[in-house]
Amino acid sequence: xxxxxxxxxxxxxxxxxxxxxxxxxxxxxxxxxxxxxxxxxxxxxxxxxxxxxxxxxxxxxxxxxxxxxxxxxxxxxxxxxxxxxxxxxxxxxxxxxxxxxxxxxxxxxxxxxxxxxxxxxxxxxxxxxxxxxxxxx
Amino acid sequence: xxxxxxxxxxxxxxxxxxxxxxxxxxxxxxxxxxxxxxxxxxxxxxxxxxxxxxxxxxxxxxxxxxxxxxxxxxxxxxxxxxxxxxxxxxxxxxxxxxxxxxxxxxxxxxxxxxxxxxxxxxxxxxxxxxxxxxxxx
Amino acid sequence: xxxxxxxxxxxxxxxxxxxxxxxxxxxxxxxxxxxxxxxxxxxxxxxxxxxxxxxxxxxxxxxxxxxxxxxxxxxxxxxxxxxxxxxxxxxxxxxxxxxxxxxxxxxxxxxxxxxxxxxxxxxxxxxxxxxxxxxxx
Numbered sequence: 535x536x537x538x539x540x541x542x543x544x545x546x547x548x549x550x551x552x553x554x555x556x557x558x559x560x561x562x563x564x565x566x567x568x569x570x571x572x573x574x575x576x577x578x579x580x581x582x583x584x585x586x587x588x589x590x591x592x593x594x595x596x597x598x599x600x601x602x603x604x605x606x607x608x609x610x611x612x613x614x615x616x617x618x619x620x621x622x623x624x625x626x627x628x629x630x631x632x633x634x635x636x637x638x639x640x641x642x643x644x645x646x647x648x649x650x651x652x653x654x655x656x657x658x659x660x661x662x663x664x665x666x667x668x669x670x671x
Numbered sequence: 672x673x674x675x676x677x678x679x680x681x682x683x684x685x686x687x688x689x690x691x692x693x694x695x696x697x698x699x700x701x702x703x704x705x706x707x708x709x710x711x712x713x714x715x716x717x718x719x720x721x722x723x724x725x726x727x728x729x730x731x732x733x734x735x736x737x738x739x740x741x742x743x744x745x746x747x748x749x750x751x752x753x754x755x756x757x758x759x760x761x762x763x764x765x766x767x768x769x770x771x772x773x774x775x776x777x778x779x780x781x782x783x784x785x786x787x788x789x790x791x792x793x794x795x796x797x798x799x800x801x802x803x804x805x806x807x808x
Numbered sequence: 809x810x811x812x813x814x815x816x817x818x819x820x821x822x823x824x825x826x827x828x829x830x831x832x833x834x835x836x837x838x839x840x841x842x843x844x845x846x847x848x849x850x851x852x853x854x855x856x857x858x859x860x861x862x863x864x865x866x867x868x869x870x871x872x873x874x875x876x877x878x879x880x881x882x883x884x885x886x887x888x889x890x891x892x893x894x895x896x897x898x899x900x901x902x903x904x905x906x907x908x909x910x911x912x913x914x915x916x917x918x919x920x921x922x923x924x925x926x927x928x929x930x931x932x933x934x935x936x937x938x939x940x941x942x943x944x945x
Contacts, residue, residue: 535945536840536909536916566673568707568804570842570907574918576858582767584713584759589748593756594763596745601875608870611863622857622864623871630856631907633707633768635673635804642673642802644711665916667842667909669806669943671672703810705844705941719904721850721896726885730893731900733882770844770905772810772941779810779939781848806943808809 535562539664541651546599546617548581548591548650551664552641555649558666559636567670569641570633571649574663577621578653579628585648598624621654628652636668672699676801678788683736683754685718685728685787688801689778692786695803696773704807706778707770708786711800714758715790716765722785735761758791765789773805809836813938815925820873820891822855822865822924825938826915829923832940833910841944843915844907845923848937851895852927853902859922872898895928902926910942 537558541551551571559569573580584590602623604616611619632649635642643649651662674695678688688708696706710717721727739760741753748756769786772779780786788799811832815825825845833843847854858864876897878890885893906923909916917923925936 536911568806570909572907572909572916574916574921576856576864576918576921581763582713583763587748587750590756590759593746593748594760597739597743597760598763600745602871606871608874609867611861611867613861619864619867623868626855626857626868626872627764627901629766629903633709633770633804633907635707635709635802637673637802642709642711644713644800647711647713663918665909665911667907667945669842669945671804671806705943718900719850720900724885724887727893727896730883730885731897734876734880734897735900737882764901766903770846770907770941772844772846772939774810774939779846779848781850781937784848784850808941808943 535668537666540661542661543653544658545656546653548652550648551651552649555666562668564636564668564670565639567636568633569636570667572631572665576625577655578662579625580632581628581650581652582647584646586646617656624654672805674803677798679798680790681795682793683790685789687785688788689786692803699805701773701805701807702776704773705770706773707804709768709802713762714792715799716762717769718787718789719784721783723783754793761791809942811940814935816935817927818932819930820927822926824922825925826923829940836942838910838942838944839913841910842907843910844941846905846939850899851929852936853899854906855924855926856921858920860920891930898928
């Protein structure tokens with residue numbers, strides 16, 4: 535089963551999509567199996583990270599912005615704005631797909647794990663497309 | 672099939688878990704399919720790397736420690752110790768899930784590939800939880 | 809179904825393998841499911857990136873070469889040439905496996921997404937081994 539999701543975003547940051555993926559699993563009625571999340575973009579990515587202290591997300595964003603700054607003279611792909619090439623690099627360093635086991639009808643996440651869409655561009659009012667694939671076993 | 676593993680760790684470093692994953696495949700009796708490994712933590716991660724020369728693992732650890740040092744003034748999430756926020760960043764830069772084809776009843780790894788749990792924290796005497804999902808085809 | 813691919817490479821860079829993966833899906837006759845790509849090497853990796861402007865690929869390569877330079881005095885694994893340890897680190901920072909949903913008999917890639925083998929070594933006339941696993945649902 536494949537289910538398409540559209541996630542509204544409002545600029546750079548981590549957007550928690552755990553409940554969307556959990557809903558797709560419930561809808562599919564899968565008791566045991568594997569959920570795979572795929573993002574159809576190259577300037578946003580996927581991440582599983584701690585969902586307890588919001589400071590973790592702030593630090594992740596600030597650290598990655600420092601590692602991959604805007605307006606680096608190295609960039610030649612600059613036509614789509616100063617945040618575009620950094621977004622491609624950040625996407626390359628993180629994940630386009632993530633697979634999570636399904637056990638007893640639920641995502642087998644660790645206690646502090648949340649699933650995030652990591653938006654790397656500044657644009658407002660956009661939406662990102664994800665696909666949840668479910669393999670039952 | 673999902674099989675839970677607990678891997679004891681003794682501080683930072685790469686822990687070879689290849690034989691544990693291979694045992695789960697043998698137990699499941701899968702001739703062809705896909706094995707997916709998932710780690711239920713956000714301060715340790717998964718990696719497939721060369722298993723021939725131990726110097727590769729030493730260099731990987733030292734390089735990542737230099738890229739993501741402790742006590743960086745950027746960090747605001749500091750309550751859980753100086754190794755905690757670096758561990759989250761290292762986890763974000765590596766993998767939470769890995770999928771490996773199963774062919775003729777065995778993991779279809781390359782000649783020099785080993786599967787590692789990469790522990791990013793210093794704590795001693797801990798154990799990390801992994802799940803091996805097997806899809807037969 | 810697992811299908812083995814051999815991709816010729818001529819030194820560092822991104823090699824588009826999208827059509828090879830698409831052909832494996834057509835051959836398997838999968839209408840809906842999940843395609844997983846796995847690379848059997850630790851000095852080359854997998855990436856999904858923009859396939860529109862070739863400058864993106866140039867910038868990705870130059871950025872990663874600057875982050876992980878050759879001849880870094882940190883390296884102790886130096887017997888296989890100055891490009892070998894950087895290749896292992898680059899491989900660790902990108903992906904060894906990628907999973908892409910199959911919808912209506914085709915890869916559910918975004919409009920601008922291409923699948924690439926990212927070769928991190930300089931050697932000429934080599935070939936890299938990939939496996940495409942297909943799970944139908």
